[in-house]
Amino acid sequence: RNIASFGGNPNDVTISGCSAGGGSVEFLTISPIARGLFNKAITDSGAVLGVVGPQDDPIANAKLYAQHLNFTNVDDINALEEFYTSASFELLLAGSELIVTGFYGSSLLFAPCVERDVGEEMFLSDTPVNIIQSGNYSNIPLIYGFSEMEGLLRIDEFNDLKDRMNQKFTDFVPDELQFESETQKEEVAARIKEFYFGPEGVTEANILAYVNYFTDVLFAYPMLRIANMRRQSLGDTIYLFQYSFVDENTPLVPHTNVRGADHCFQFFAVTNEDVTNATDEYKDMKEIMRQLWMDFITIGNPTPAGSSLPSWPAVSGYLSPFMTINATSRVELSPLLGDRARFWDAIYEQHYRQPLTPSNAGIASA
Template sequence: MACRTCVLLLCATAVLADGDWLEVDLEQGPVRGQKHPGGDLYAFYNIPYATGPSGEDKFKAPLPPPTWTEPFNATAEKIVVCPQNRIIIDLLPGVFDVKEDCLVANVFVPDTTVKDLSVFVYVHGGGFSSGFGNFYQGTQFIREKKDFIMVSFNYRLGIHGFLCLGTEDVPGNAGMKDQVELLRWVQKNIASFGGNPNDVTLVGSSAGSASVELLMLSKSAENLFHRVIPESSGSLAPWSVQRDPLDIAKTYAKMINEQAMVDDISSLERFYKTTSMDAMTAEPFPDRTDSAVYFSPCVERNTSGAFLTESPLTILKKGDYKKLPVLYGFTNMEGLLRIGLFDTWKNKMNENFSDFLPADLQFGSATEKLQVANTVKQFYFGSDPVSNENILKYVDFISDVLFNFPMLWAAKLFVEAGHNQVYLYEYVFVDENTPVVPHTDVRGADHCAQTFAWLDPMFVVHPDTPEYQKMRATVREIWHNFMKTGKPVPEGSSLREWPALSEARSPHMVLNETLELHGVLLPERKSFWYPIYEKHYLDSVPPGSGAGSMMQKNMFTLLTIYVLFYITKNIIV
């Protein structure tokens, strides 16, 4: 998700036409932004930061952006979005402009004469299959602080952004390469808006959070930003990286067209190249019980321009990445994201809990998988069936599998690699306007509730209460501190002292109306999953390296040996 409103700064290269317009010179040509209706900001919308390749090249890396000589009017007549399922888009006819060449940025700058402003770049979420950059409104945050520029942007989604075949034309990670290209665009152009390219914080929530962590691990994005704030997900989530990209591509091709030829890589590539974008986005990606999504980032073959050539786990264990300051955490009920599925899933869980084990676990046999499933079900639900009476345990299970354990595992690997600038938190704030969990009188902070607190979403309004106003102010102060100093609570702050995470995996800050510093976060639930993942983890592999491909390679090797043996035998005879 992203920001809708920020502002443009008057700097040496800017030409102000009048009080309502501001013009700056970019490498591409002059761009005109408009005063935000609420005042104090200039907003630039839909600036092309790259060109999306088209036709049979649509899965390749982004191309250079267009250029122009006349001023480009960066106004928000419509919200440009990348191809995705139209369920939400069609609810608001006339609001969105869906197109394949969708790589645009929005820049928001305070109305100030101060230069070298800090910059934060926001990466939107949406499960890598939906969303758009201009979702979150950063206007109030920028108006309050007046010392930041905000950049939000689109990147290719779903099949368009994350089909990964390992071929020259479909290498994979087009959506992540879009993100890297945006960061390069910021480095080249943000000074024209009055921003400091050497003071960039990268922020993301949900899939954007996983993206932010992956960008920190990728050599292709190194030195393009200086601090990171991954909110409510990370690179080790079971849905953040594809386990076996070719198998996923084959499976989904059959879902689009039962007659699709998928056994041969050339035929599979031809299918995706020639299938229309409308057909590829006609159906929403289904909610999978194994906590995966169909199309997400992948580990690529080690070729020129690759975004990621080793799995996140491998990189984290090696510690082979630039260790930037990290503000890292999640809410206390992330699993509320799946509360709408509870009535259906509780019955499925009771019928076959094995189906709900995450996709990043592997087992030697069905019996072994069943044993682990029974162990997990016993840990969360005891001997009782999943029911309305233990719905909070359902929330805990979904929270841990999708978000909590992957982030806590990564945090452990961070500090073991000598990463000594990681600040861990749990956001727990609720007020009277927070809905209760069904079948209970309990309230909890939903998925990405901390993001909603400091960056106002475009279409969602949390009614203000004095408590929420106070919490919003606290979160904004913490995030602002971190963006400016790399510490959530720098020296001289009135907030409670917040040390970095130690090798003892503590402390963490509980974010509520009153900040509380605690020790290890979720120790029992974290300790439960560690041995399971150490024994059964299924790592990500490049396309063509999965179990099916390995079997084909082994059969080919055996056949080759047999043929050579037969030829040799006959020659000798």
């Protein structure tokens, strides 16, 4: 309601975010307490799966972080609660280096979690997958997508991680997967490594495969899996895209002559930034992105009748159609990520682990 005081329309609100912000946007679209507050959403490089998805085991995470802050009575749930509610802000931030966990920053320690019902409003009353598959969420139009080389987020660690990946690839399997045994995990890890890197493993020669791997496991595949669930559940109107614009100012990927759109580059193309030294091509790209986003925000369609851009239809099949956004933007009819998405489909269908809920975390009566 307050948006009216700033010239906005409380009956036509669009939310947008990238990375953790993109995940936050999607969490809001499935939260029961946010139902009816938003009319459209733009989710960039983040979803309710993957790196910015929910915590798997919030009690274990709370214990881990408390111990890191030198609190020892972690097995008493009431004492643990008292510690967190009484600790100073400075103390709670003292161990912030532990908040990003998993295989080199693959998950967040204090992401949203499924909450206990204590008679108050619950932000997340069930797991995101259950909520979406049940259809118990707000069906609003979405722009949904990512940059082509999101995995460049991990390029500075390449020299270290390539050796670690070659030595023990099981450490790099997504945290949200589960296995019956360590042997099974090793078998799946070997399949993944072979799929992306072949028999030679991770090398400078296939650094683009390294980029693709982190693109897929951190951001792209989790987004695509959720997009497909939404389509199958309520037939959501989803405008799917991949941003791949580069110009002479875009850095070369090390050991290649290739330039790539890095994590959240599509988001920066929409926002205000200093373009003093930008190329004319990038300035044009910003105009295109802003027009797409503005038409979606105001009309609900990124390419309404009369648009100078190729008509961008909503998803109607398996991860298609989608828009490739670059200097020669075009609509693609084949599934986004194609074989890479199908590869992960098979793994997630067999090994995806739902986050713990209060009823199966042993704290229902705590």
